Amino acid sequence: xxxxxxRKQVIEDTxxxxxxVTRDLIAEGGWQAAQMSAIAGRSxxxxxxxxxxxxxxxDLCVQVLAxxxxxxxxxxxxxxxxxxxxxxxxxxxxxxxxxxxxxxxRLAYALIAEPCESELDExxxxxxxxxxxxxxxxxxxxxxxxxxxxxxxxxxxxxxxxAMMEPLIQPLARERELSRGEREALADHIxxxxxxxxxxxxxxxxxPAAKARxxxxx
Amino acid sequence: xxxxxxRKQVIEDTxxxxxxVTRDLIAEGGWQAAQMSAIAGRSxxxxxxxxxxxxxxxDLCVQVLAxxxxxxxxxxxxxxxxxxxxxxxxxxxxxxxxxxxxxxxRLAYALIAEPCESELDExxxxxxxxxxxxxxxxxxxxxxxxxxxxxxxxxxxxxxxxAMMEPLIQPLARERELSRGEREALADHIxxxxxxxxxxxxxxxxxPAAKARxxxxx
DNA sequence: ATCAAAAGTGAATCCAGATTCACTTTTCAC
DNA sequence: GTGAAAAGTGAATCTGGATTCACTTTTGAT
Numbered sequence: 001x002x003x004x005x006x007r008k009q010v011i012e013d014t015x016x017x018x019x020x021v022t023r024d025l026i027a028e029g030g031w032q033a034a035q036m037s038a039i040a041g042r043s044x045x046x047x048x049x050x051x052x053x054x055x056x057x058x059d060l061c062v063q064v065l066a067x068x069x070x071x072x073x074x075x076x077x078x079x080x081x082x083x084x085x086x087x088x089x090x091x092x093x094x095x096x097x098x099x100x101x102x103x104x105x106r107l108a109y110a111l112i113a114e115p116c117e118s119e120l121d122e123x124x125x126x127x128x129x130x131x132x133x134x135x136x137x138x139x140x141x142x143x144x145x146x147x148x149x150x151x152x153x154x155x156x157x158x159x160x161x162x163a164m165m166e167p168l169i170q171p172l173a174r175e176r177e178l179s180r181g182e183r184e185a186l187a188d189h190i191x192x193x194x195x196x197x198x199x200x201x202x203x204x205x206x207x208p209a210a211k212a213r214x215x216x217x218x
Numbered sequence: 219x220x221x222x223x224x225r226k227q228v229i230e231d232t233x234x235x236x237x238x239v240t241r242d243l244i245a246e247g248g249w250q251a252a253q254m255s256a257i258a259g260r261s262x263x264x265x266x267x268x269x270x271x272x273x274x275x276x277d278l279c280v281q282v283l284a285x286x287x288x289x290x291x292x293x294x295x296x297x298x299x300x301x302x303x304x305x306x307x308x309x310x311x312x313x314x315x316x317x318x319x320x321x322x323x324r325l326a327y328a329l330i331a332e333p334c335e336s337e338l339d340e341x342x343x344x345x346x347x348x349x350x351x352x353x354x355x356x357x358x359x360x361x362x363x364x365x366x367x368x369x370x371x372x373x374x375x376x377x378x379x380x381a382m383m384e385p386l387i388q389p390l391a392r393e394r395e396l397s398r399g400e401r402e403a404l405a406d407h408i409x410x411x412x413x414x415x416x417x418x419x420x421x422x423x424x425x426p427a428a429k430a431r432x433x434x435x436x
Numbered sequence: 437a438t439c440a441a442a443a444g445t446g447a448a449t450c451c452a453g454a455t456t457c458a459c460t461t462t463t464c465a466c
Numbered sequence: 467g468t469g470a471a472a473a474g475t476g477a478a479t480c481t482g483g484a485t486t487c488a489c490t491t492t493t494g495a496t
Binding site for chain 1: 250333334338339373374377379380381383384385387404408412414415416
Binding site for chain 2: 482483484485486487
Protein backbone atom coordinates (compact mmCIF):
# COMPACT_ATOMS: atom_id res chain seq x y z
CA UNK A 1 0.00 0.00 0.00
CA UNK A 2 3.09 2.24 -0.03
CA UNK A 3 2.72 2.01 -3.77
CA UNK A 4 -0.78 3.41 -3.57
CA UNK A 5 0.56 6.52 -1.89
CA UNK A 6 3.18 6.97 -4.57
CA ARG A 7 0.48 6.64 -7.18
CA LYS A 8 -1.62 9.23 -5.42
CA GLN A 9 1.33 11.58 -5.54
CA VAL A 10 1.84 10.94 -9.24
CA ILE A 11 -1.81 11.69 -9.90
CA GLU A 12 -1.60 14.90 -7.93
CA ASP A 13 1.56 15.88 -9.74
CA THR A 14 -0.09 15.29 -13.07
CA UNK A 15 -3.07 17.35 -11.99
CA UNK A 16 -0.82 20.22 -11.00
CA UNK A 17 1.24 19.89 -14.12
CA UNK A 18 -1.87 20.29 -16.24
CA UNK A 19 -2.79 23.42 -14.30
CA UNK A 20 0.72 24.77 -14.72
CA VAL A 21 0.82 24.01 -18.41
CA THR A 22 -2.53 25.70 -18.89
CA ARG A 23 -1.41 28.76 -16.98
CA ASP A 24 1.73 28.95 -19.08
CA LEU A 25 -0.22 28.66 -22.30
CA ILE A 26 -2.51 31.46 -21.20
CA ALA A 27 0.54 33.49 -20.21
CA GLU A 28 1.86 33.04 -23.74
CA GLY A 29 -1.20 33.43 -25.91
CA GLY A 30 -4.19 34.26 -23.78
CA TRP A 31 -7.37 32.21 -23.57
CA GLN A 32 -7.18 31.40 -27.25
CA ALA A 33 -3.98 29.46 -26.66
CA ALA A 34 -5.52 27.34 -23.95
CA GLN A 35 -6.93 24.65 -26.22
CA MET A 36 -7.44 21.15 -24.97
CA SER A 37 -5.23 19.75 -27.72
CA ALA A 38 -2.41 22.14 -26.84
CA ILE A 39 -2.75 21.50 -23.13
CA ALA A 40 -2.73 17.76 -23.72
CA GLY A 41 0.26 17.99 -26.02
CA ARG A 42 2.39 19.99 -23.65
CA SER A 43 1.33 17.97 -20.63
CA UNK A 44 2.36 14.76 -22.36
CA UNK A 45 -1.16 13.45 -22.10
CA UNK A 46 -3.87 12.57 -24.57
CA UNK A 47 -6.88 14.83 -24.83
CA UNK A 48 -9.11 12.19 -23.36
CA UNK A 49 -6.90 11.93 -20.30
CA UNK A 50 -7.46 15.58 -19.44
CA UNK A 51 -11.07 14.68 -18.87
CA UNK A 52 -10.01 12.30 -16.10
CA UNK A 53 -8.78 15.34 -14.23
CA UNK A 54 -11.23 18.06 -15.21
CA UNK A 55 -14.87 17.80 -16.17
CA UNK A 56 -14.70 20.45 -18.86
CA UNK A 57 -12.30 22.91 -20.33
CA UNK A 58 -13.98 25.80 -18.58
CA ASP A 59 -13.56 23.96 -15.33
CA LEU A 60 -9.86 23.73 -15.90
CA CYS A 61 -9.57 27.37 -16.83
CA VAL A 62 -11.58 28.49 -13.84
CA GLN A 63 -9.23 26.48 -11.67
CA VAL A 64 -6.25 28.32 -13.11
CA LEU A 65 -7.99 31.64 -12.68
CA ALA A 66 -8.82 30.76 -9.09
CA UNK A 67 -5.29 29.76 -8.20
CA UNK A 68 -3.66 32.87 -9.59
CA UNK A 69 -6.33 35.25 -8.34
CA UNK A 70 -6.33 33.83 -4.86
CA UNK A 71 -2.60 34.04 -4.71
CA UNK A 72 -2.58 37.67 -5.76
CA UNK A 73 -5.32 38.45 -3.28
CA UNK A 74 -3.22 36.89 -0.55
CA UNK A 75 -0.21 38.94 -1.49
CA UNK A 76 -2.28 42.09 -1.36
CA UNK A 77 -3.89 41.06 1.88
CA UNK A 78 -0.55 40.43 3.54
CA UNK A 79 0.57 43.91 2.63
CA UNK A 80 -2.65 45.41 3.89
CA UNK A 81 -2.17 43.62 7.18
CA UNK A 82 1.29 44.99 7.94
CA UNK A 83 2.69 48.50 8.23
CA UNK A 84 1.61 51.92 9.35
CA UNK A 85 -1.69 53.68 8.91
CA UNK A 86 -4.38 52.25 6.66
CA UNK A 87 -3.80 54.71 3.79
CA UNK A 88 -0.10 53.92 3.50
CA UNK A 89 -0.83 50.21 3.48
CA UNK A 90 -3.45 50.73 0.81
CA UNK A 91 -0.99 52.61 -1.34
CA UNK A 92 1.65 49.96 -0.97
CA UNK A 93 -0.81 47.25 -1.89
CA UNK A 94 -1.85 49.08 -5.03
CA UNK A 95 1.72 49.66 -6.08
CA UNK A 96 2.62 46.04 -5.58
CA UNK A 97 -0.43 44.82 -7.46
CA UNK A 98 0.39 46.97 -10.45
CA UNK A 99 4.05 45.99 -10.47
CA UNK A 100 3.23 42.32 -10.20
CA UNK A 101 0.78 42.48 -13.08
CA UNK A 102 3.65 43.45 -15.35
CA UNK A 103 5.66 40.38 -14.43
CA UNK A 104 3.41 38.30 -16.69
CA UNK A 105 1.58 40.88 -18.75
CA ARG A 106 -0.19 38.48 -21.10
CA LEU A 107 -1.47 36.41 -18.21
CA ALA A 108 -2.56 39.47 -16.28
CA TYR A 109 -4.35 40.78 -19.33
CA ALA A 110 -6.21 37.49 -19.77
CA LEU A 111 -7.18 37.31 -16.12
CA ILE A 112 -8.21 40.96 -15.94
CA ALA A 113 -9.69 41.98 -19.24
CA GLU A 114 -9.37 39.66 -22.21
CA PRO A 115 -12.63 38.53 -23.78
CA CYS A 116 -13.53 34.99 -22.85
CA GLU A 117 -16.38 32.57 -22.34
CA SER A 118 -19.14 33.90 -20.21
CA GLU A 119 -18.67 31.26 -17.54
CA LEU A 120 -15.05 32.24 -17.23
CA ASP A 121 -15.91 35.88 -17.13
CA GLU A 122 -18.35 35.22 -14.37
CA UNK A 123 -15.59 33.66 -12.32
CA UNK A 124 -13.39 36.59 -13.17
CA UNK A 125 -15.95 39.00 -11.81
CA UNK A 126 -16.14 36.92 -8.65
CA UNK A 127 -12.43 37.18 -8.07
CA UNK A 128 -12.39 40.85 -8.86
CA UNK A 129 -15.11 41.29 -6.29
CA UNK A 130 -13.00 39.25 -3.95
CA UNK A 131 -10.08 41.60 -4.37
CA UNK A 132 -12.37 44.56 -3.85
CA UNK A 133 -13.50 42.98 -0.60
CA UNK A 134 -9.92 42.70 0.54
CA UNK A 135 -9.43 46.39 -0.09
CA UNK A 136 -12.78 47.19 1.48
CA UNK A 137 -11.58 45.69 4.72
CA UNK A 138 -8.72 48.17 5.20
CA UNK A 139 -10.89 50.96 4.03
CA UNK A 140 -13.44 50.00 6.61
CA UNK A 141 -10.75 49.91 9.23
CA UNK A 142 -9.29 53.27 8.27
CA UNK A 143 -12.75 54.78 7.92
CA UNK A 144 -13.46 54.15 11.58
CA UNK A 145 -10.44 56.33 12.31
CA UNK A 146 -11.66 58.92 9.83
CA UNK A 147 -8.77 58.29 7.49
CA UNK A 148 -10.97 57.67 4.45
CA UNK A 149 -13.78 59.49 2.76
CA UNK A 150 -17.24 58.90 4.16
CA UNK A 151 -18.58 56.70 1.37
CA UNK A 152 -19.74 53.08 1.60
CA UNK A 153 -16.58 51.01 1.81
CA UNK A 154 -17.64 48.64 -0.94
CA UNK A 155 -18.28 51.47 -3.36
CA UNK A 156 -14.97 53.06 -2.53
CA UNK A 157 -13.10 49.81 -2.96
CA UNK A 158 -14.82 49.18 -6.29
CA UNK A 159 -13.75 52.59 -7.54
CA UNK A 160 -10.22 51.87 -6.42
CA UNK A 161 -10.27 48.60 -8.34
CA UNK A 162 -11.53 50.43 -11.40
CA ALA A 163 -9.04 53.26 -11.18
CA MET A 164 -6.28 50.72 -10.62
CA MET A 165 -7.23 48.21 -13.33
CA GLU A 166 -8.38 50.44 -16.16
CA PRO A 167 -5.01 52.06 -16.83
CA LEU A 168 -3.41 48.61 -16.85
CA ILE A 169 -5.48 47.20 -19.66
CA GLN A 170 -3.92 48.97 -22.61
CA PRO A 171 -0.31 48.66 -21.42
CA LEU A 172 -0.78 44.98 -20.58
CA ALA A 173 -2.30 44.27 -23.98
CA ARG A 174 0.42 46.07 -25.91
CA GLU A 175 3.04 44.04 -27.69
CA ARG A 176 5.84 46.39 -26.61
CA GLU A 177 6.47 45.93 -22.92
CA LEU A 178 6.88 48.96 -20.68
CA SER A 179 10.33 49.77 -19.38
CA ARG A 180 11.05 49.42 -15.71
CA GLY A 181 10.91 53.17 -15.27
CA GLU A 182 7.58 53.45 -17.01
CA ARG A 183 6.14 50.69 -14.90
CA GLU A 184 7.31 52.24 -11.66
CA ALA A 185 5.98 55.64 -12.66
CA LEU A 186 2.66 54.13 -13.61
CA ALA A 187 2.39 52.25 -10.34
CA ASP A 188 3.20 55.38 -8.36
CA HIS A 189 0.79 57.56 -10.26
CA ILE A 190 -2.06 55.11 -9.97
CA UNK A 191 -1.44 54.65 -6.27
CA UNK A 192 -1.29 58.38 -5.70
CA UNK A 193 -4.51 58.95 -7.57
CA UNK A 194 -6.24 56.27 -5.56
CA UNK A 195 -4.93 57.93 -2.40
CA UNK A 196 -6.39 61.23 -3.48
CA UNK A 197 -9.72 59.57 -4.18
CA UNK A 198 -9.95 57.71 -0.91
CA UNK A 199 -8.03 59.58 1.75
CA UNK A 200 -9.25 62.52 3.79
CA UNK A 201 -5.79 63.76 4.69
CA UNK A 202 -4.05 64.80 1.51
CA UNK A 203 -1.19 62.28 1.33
CA UNK A 204 -0.44 63.19 -2.26
CA UNK A 205 3.01 61.74 -2.73
CA UNK A 206 4.66 58.54 -1.64
CA UNK A 207 5.82 58.23 1.97
CA PRO A 208 9.47 59.26 2.60
CA ALA A 209 10.36 55.69 3.47
CA ALA A 210 8.99 54.30 0.25
CA LYS A 211 10.62 57.03 -1.77
CA ALA A 212 13.99 56.30 -0.19
CA ARG A 213 13.56 52.59 -0.78
CA UNK A 214 12.85 53.15 -4.43
CA UNK A 215 15.63 55.64 -5.09
CA UNK A 216 18.11 53.30 -3.48
CA UNK A 217 17.15 50.57 -5.95
CA UNK A 218 17.86 52.74 -9.00
CA UNK B 219 -35.98 58.21 -61.51
CA UNK B 220 -38.11 59.56 -58.68
CA UNK B 221 -38.77 55.93 -57.96
CA UNK B 222 -35.07 55.27 -57.61
CA UNK B 223 -34.89 57.82 -54.83
CA UNK B 224 -37.79 56.22 -53.01
CA ARG B 225 -36.08 52.87 -53.31
CA LYS B 226 -32.90 54.34 -51.93
CA GLN B 227 -34.84 55.59 -48.97
CA VAL B 228 -36.45 52.20 -48.43
CA ILE B 229 -33.05 50.56 -48.46
CA GLU B 230 -31.71 53.04 -46.00
CA ASP B 231 -34.74 52.55 -43.78
CA THR B 232 -34.25 48.81 -43.85
CA UNK B 233 -30.60 49.24 -42.98
CA UNK B 234 -31.48 51.41 -40.01
CA UNK B 235 -34.26 49.09 -38.95
CA UNK B 236 -31.82 46.21 -38.79
CA UNK B 237 -29.50 48.29 -36.65
CA UNK B 238 -32.38 49.27 -34.39
CA VAL B 239 -33.63 45.72 -34.06
CA THR B 240 -30.16 44.52 -33.22
CA ARG B 241 -29.72 47.22 -30.61
CA ASP B 242 -33.05 46.30 -29.07
CA LEU B 243 -32.18 42.63 -28.98
CA ILE B 244 -28.91 43.43 -27.24
CA ALA B 245 -30.80 45.69 -24.86
CA GLU B 246 -33.03 42.74 -23.99
CA GLY B 247 -30.66 39.83 -23.82
CA GLY B 248 -27.12 41.00 -24.38
CA TRP B 249 -24.82 39.81 -27.13
CA GLN B 250 -26.17 36.30 -26.85
CA ALA B 251 -29.57 37.52 -28.00
CA ALA B 252 -28.17 39.16 -31.10
CA GLN B 253 -28.28 36.09 -33.34
CA MET B 254 -28.65 36.45 -37.04
CA SER B 255 -31.81 34.35 -37.04
CA ALA B 256 -33.39 36.52 -34.34
CA ILE B 257 -32.35 39.73 -36.03
CA ALA B 258 -33.72 38.50 -39.34
CA GLY B 259 -36.96 37.37 -37.76
CA ARG B 260 -37.67 40.62 -35.99
CA SER B 261 -36.58 42.71 -38.95
CA UNK B 262 -38.99 40.85 -41.21
CA UNK B 263 -36.12 39.72 -43.39
CA UNK B 264 -34.54 36.39 -44.19
CA UNK B 265 -31.13 35.60 -42.78
CA UNK B 266 -29.59 35.79 -46.20
CA UNK B 267 -30.90 39.29 -46.71
CA UNK B 268 -29.01 40.57 -43.70
CA UNK B 269 -25.87 39.79 -45.60
CA UNK B 270 -26.90 42.27 -48.30
CA UNK B 271 -26.57 44.97 -45.68
CA UNK B 272 -23.72 43.76 -43.49
CA UNK B 273 -20.72 41.64 -44.39
CA UNK B 274 -20.72 39.68 -41.17
CA UNK B 275 -22.50 39.53 -37.88
CA UNK B 276 -19.59 41.16 -36.08
CA ASP B 277 -19.74 43.97 -38.58
CA LEU B 278 -23.35 44.60 -37.72
CA CYS B 279 -22.69 44.49 -34.00
CA VAL B 280 -19.74 46.83 -34.27
CA GLN B 281 -21.99 49.23 -36.13
CA VAL B 282 -24.48 49.19 -33.27
CA LEU B 283 -21.72 49.65 -30.76
CA ALA B 284 -20.33 52.55 -32.74
CA UNK B 285 -23.66 54.35 -33.03
CA UNK B 286 -24.49 54.13 -29.35
CA UNK B 287 -20.98 54.87 -28.15
CA UNK B 288 -20.56 57.85 -30.40
CA UNK B 289 -23.87 59.23 -29.32
CA UNK B 290 -22.99 58.92 -25.64
CA UNK B 291 -19.61 60.48 -26.27
CA UNK B 292 -21.34 63.42 -27.94
CA UNK B 293 -23.68 63.87 -24.99
CA UNK B 294 -20.76 63.90 -22.63
CA UNK B 295 -18.80 66.22 -24.84
CA UNK B 296 -21.63 68.72 -25.04
CA UNK B 297 -21.77 68.84 -21.27
CA UNK B 298 -18.04 69.26 -21.02
CA UNK B 299 -18.23 72.16 -23.45
CA UNK B 300 -20.75 74.22 -21.49
CA UNK B 301 -20.83 75.57 -17.95
CA UNK B 302 -18.45 76.87 -15.35
CA UNK B 303 -14.99 75.72 -14.43
CA UNK B 304 -13.57 72.50 -15.83
CA UNK B 305 -14.03 70.47 -12.62
CA UNK B 306 -17.76 71.25 -12.36
CA UNK B 307 -18.26 70.34 -15.98
CA UNK B 308 -16.38 67.10 -15.46
CA UNK B 309 -18.56 66.24 -12.51
CA UNK B 310 -21.73 66.94 -14.41
CA UNK B 311 -20.58 64.81 -17.31
CA UNK B 312 -19.84 61.88 -15.03
CA UNK B 313 -23.17 62.15 -13.31
CA UNK B 314 -25.02 62.25 -16.59
CA UNK B 315 -23.10 59.32 -18.00
CA UNK B 316 -23.93 57.18 -14.99
CA UNK B 317 -27.57 58.15 -14.96
CA UNK B 318 -27.93 57.48 -18.67
CA UNK B 319 -26.37 54.04 -18.37
CA UNK B 320 -29.25 53.01 -16.14
CA UNK B 321 -31.82 53.97 -18.74
CA UNK B 322 -31.00 50.77 -20.63
CA UNK B 323 -29.03 48.73 -18.13
CA ARG B 324 -28.76 45.55 -20.16
CA LEU B 325 -27.53 47.45 -23.20
CA ALA B 326 -25.08 49.45 -21.15
CA TYR B 327 -23.79 46.27 -19.57
CA ALA B 328 -23.25 44.68 -22.96
CA LEU B 329 -21.50 47.73 -24.36
CA ILE B 330 -19.36 48.23 -21.28
CA ALA B 331 -18.50 44.87 -19.82
CA GLU B 332 -20.27 41.80 -21.09
CA PRO B 333 -18.06 39.09 -22.54
CA CYS B 334 -18.14 39.02 -26.31
CA GLU B 335 -16.18 38.13 -29.41
CA SER B 336 -12.68 39.49 -29.45
CA GLU B 337 -13.29 41.63 -32.50
CA LEU B 338 -16.20 43.26 -30.75
CA ASP B 339 -14.23 43.75 -27.61
CA GLU B 340 -11.52 45.41 -29.59
CA UNK B 341 -14.04 47.91 -30.90
CA UNK B 342 -15.34 48.34 -27.39
CA UNK B 343 -11.88 49.25 -26.16
CA UNK B 344 -11.57 51.75 -28.99
CA UNK B 345 -14.73 53.53 -27.97
CA UNK B 346 -13.80 53.47 -24.33
CA UNK B 347 -10.53 55.08 -25.30
CA UNK B 348 -12.52 57.56 -27.30
CA UNK B 349 -14.55 58.53 -24.24
CA UNK B 350 -11.37 58.80 -22.22
CA UNK B 351 -10.03 61.18 -24.84
CA UNK B 352 -13.11 63.35 -24.50
CA UNK B 353 -12.53 63.56 -20.76
CA UNK B 354 -8.82 64.10 -21.29
CA UNK B 355 -9.57 67.24 -23.23
CA UNK B 356 -11.29 69.05 -20.34
CA UNK B 357 -8.69 67.76 -17.97
CA UNK B 358 -6.02 69.17 -20.21
CA UNK B 359 -7.85 72.47 -20.29
CA UNK B 360 -8.36 72.63 -16.55
CA UNK B 361 -4.79 71.48 -15.92
CA UNK B 362 -3.42 74.54 -17.67
CA UNK B 363 -5.29 76.58 -15.06
CA UNK B 364 -3.99 74.35 -12.30
CA UNK B 365 -7.40 72.96 -11.54
CA UNK B 366 -6.37 69.33 -11.87
CA UNK B 367 -3.64 67.18 -10.44
CA UNK B 368 -0.32 67.26 -12.24
CA UNK B 369 -0.50 63.85 -13.88
CA UNK B 370 -0.54 63.05 -17.60
CA UNK B 371 -4.06 63.89 -18.78
CA UNK B 372 -4.53 60.55 -20.53
CA UNK B 373 -3.63 58.61 -17.42
CA UNK B 374 -5.95 60.73 -15.32
CA UNK B 375 -8.81 60.34 -17.75
CA UNK B 376 -8.27 56.57 -17.89
CA UNK B 377 -8.46 56.36 -14.13
CA UNK B 378 -11.64 58.41 -14.20
CA UNK B 379 -13.12 56.02 -16.74
CA UNK B 380 -12.16 53.10 -14.54
CA ALA B 381 -13.48 54.60 -11.34
CA MET B 382 -16.67 55.56 -13.16
CA MET B 383 -17.28 52.29 -15.01
CA GLU B 384 -16.24 49.67 -12.49
CA PRO B 385 -18.96 50.42 -9.94
CA LEU B 386 -21.53 50.30 -12.73
CA ILE B 387 -20.79 46.76 -13.80
CA GLN B 388 -22.41 44.84 -10.98
CA PRO B 389 -25.50 47.04 -10.67
CA LEU B 390 -26.04 47.01 -14.44
CA ALA B 391 -25.73 43.24 -14.57
CA ARG B 392 -28.12 42.63 -11.69
CA GLU B 393 -31.63 41.44 -12.43
CA ARG B 394 -33.16 43.79 -9.85
CA GLU B 395 -32.93 47.33 -11.11
CA LEU B 396 -31.78 50.10 -8.79
CA SER B 397 -34.35 52.55 -7.52
CA ARG B 398 -34.20 56.14 -8.64
CA GLY B 399 -32.76 57.18 -5.29
CA GLU B 400 -30.07 54.54 -5.41
CA ARG B 401 -29.10 55.54 -8.92
CA GLU B 402 -28.85 59.23 -8.02
CA ALA B 403 -26.82 58.46 -4.93
CA LEU B 404 -24.50 56.24 -6.93
CA ALA B 405 -24.03 58.87 -9.62
CA ASP B 406 -23.27 61.54 -7.03
CA HIS B 407 -20.85 59.37 -5.10
CA ILE B 408 -18.96 58.30 -8.18
CA UNK B 409 -18.75 61.85 -9.43
CA UNK B 410 -17.55 63.10 -6.07
CA UNK B 411 -14.89 60.42 -5.86
CA UNK B 412 -13.66 61.28 -9.33
CA UNK B 413 -13.52 64.91 -8.29
CA UNK B 414 -11.39 64.04 -5.30
CA UNK B 415 -9.08 62.02 -7.50
CA UNK B 416 -8.63 64.65 -10.15
CA UNK B 417 -9.12 68.09 -8.63
CA UNK B 418 -6.56 70.10 -6.76
CA UNK B 419 -9.08 72.30 -4.96
CA UNK B 420 -11.14 70.06 -2.70
CA UNK B 421 -14.58 70.35 -4.28
CA UNK B 422 -15.83 67.40 -2.29
CA UNK B 423 -19.58 67.76 -2.58
CA UNK B 424 -21.88 68.74 -5.42
CA UNK B 425 -22.20 72.41 -6.30
CA PRO B 426 -24.99 74.31 -4.47
CA ALA B 427 -26.84 74.80 -7.73
CA ALA B 428 -26.83 71.12 -8.59
CA LYS B 429 -27.86 70.21 -5.05
CA ALA B 430 -30.80 72.60 -5.19
CA ARG B 431 -31.81 71.30 -8.56
CA UNK B 432 -31.82 67.73 -7.32
CA UNK B 433 -33.64 68.35 -4.05
CA UNK B 434 -36.33 70.25 -5.90
CA UNK B 435 -37.01 67.20 -8.07
CA UNK B 436 -37.63 64.93 -5.06
C1' DA C 437 -44.15 45.46 -71.64
C1' DT C 438 -39.43 43.89 -71.19
C1' DC C 439 -35.44 42.33 -68.88
C1' DA C 440 -31.06 42.99 -66.53
C1' DA C 441 -29.88 44.13 -62.10
C1' DA C 442 -30.93 44.42 -57.33
C1' DA C 443 -33.03 42.53 -53.30
C1' DG C 444 -34.85 38.69 -50.91
C1' DT C 445 -34.88 33.71 -49.47
C1' DG C 446 -33.77 29.83 -46.15
C1' DA C 447 -32.24 25.04 -46.37
C1' DA C 448 -27.82 23.15 -46.72
C1' DT C 449 -23.13 23.69 -45.55
C1' DC C 450 -19.31 24.92 -42.90
C1' DC C 451 -16.52 25.50 -38.91
C1' DA C 452 -13.37 24.96 -35.06
C1' DG C 453 -12.99 23.25 -31.17
C1' DA C 454 -14.86 20.55 -27.12
C1' DT C 455 -16.39 16.23 -25.83
C1' DT C 456 -17.13 11.22 -26.00
C1' DC C 457 -16.21 6.34 -25.76
C1' DA C 458 -14.74 1.75 -27.03
C1' DC C 459 -10.53 0.25 -26.51
C1' DT C 460 -5.49 -0.56 -24.54
C1' DT C 461 -2.25 -0.23 -20.89
C1' DT C 462 -0.93 0.18 -16.19
C1' DT C 463 -1.58 -0.42 -11.37
C1' DC C 464 -1.70 -2.93 -7.07
C1' DA C 465 -4.34 -5.65 -3.45
C1' DC C 466 -4.87 -10.24 -3.03
C1' DG D 467 0.64 -14.35 -10.90
C1' DT D 468 -4.05 -12.77 -11.42
C1' DG D 469 -7.82 -9.76 -12.48
C1' DA D 470 -10.67 -5.93 -11.43
C1' DA D 471 -10.26 -1.16 -11.36
C1' DA D 472 -7.99 2.98 -12.63
C1' DA D 473 -5.61 5.70 -16.00
C1' DG D 474 -4.55 6.63 -20.67
C1' DT D 475 -5.73 7.03 -25.70
C1' DG D 476 -7.19 9.75 -29.93
C1' DA D 477 -10.16 9.17 -33.92
C1' DA D 478 -14.85 9.97 -34.48
C1' DT D 479 -18.69 12.64 -33.12
C1' DC D 480 -21.17 16.56 -31.64
C1' DT D 481 -22.59 21.30 -31.50
C1' DG D 482 -24.72 25.69 -32.31
C1' DG D 483 -24.68 29.26 -34.75
C1' DA D 484 -22.58 31.94 -38.86
C1' DT D 485 -22.26 31.86 -43.61
C1' DT D 486 -23.22 30.53 -48.39
C1' DC D 487 -25.57 30.17 -52.75
C1' DA D 488 -28.71 28.59 -56.27
C1' DC D 489 -32.90 30.14 -56.76
C1' DT D 490 -37.25 33.48 -56.74
C1' DT D 491 -39.22 37.98 -56.59
C1' DT D 492 -39.16 42.83 -57.14
C1' DT D 493 -37.56 46.97 -59.21
C1' DG D 494 -37.31 50.65 -62.64
C1' DA D 495 -34.93 52.49 -66.84
C1' DT D 496 -35.85 51.71 -71.44
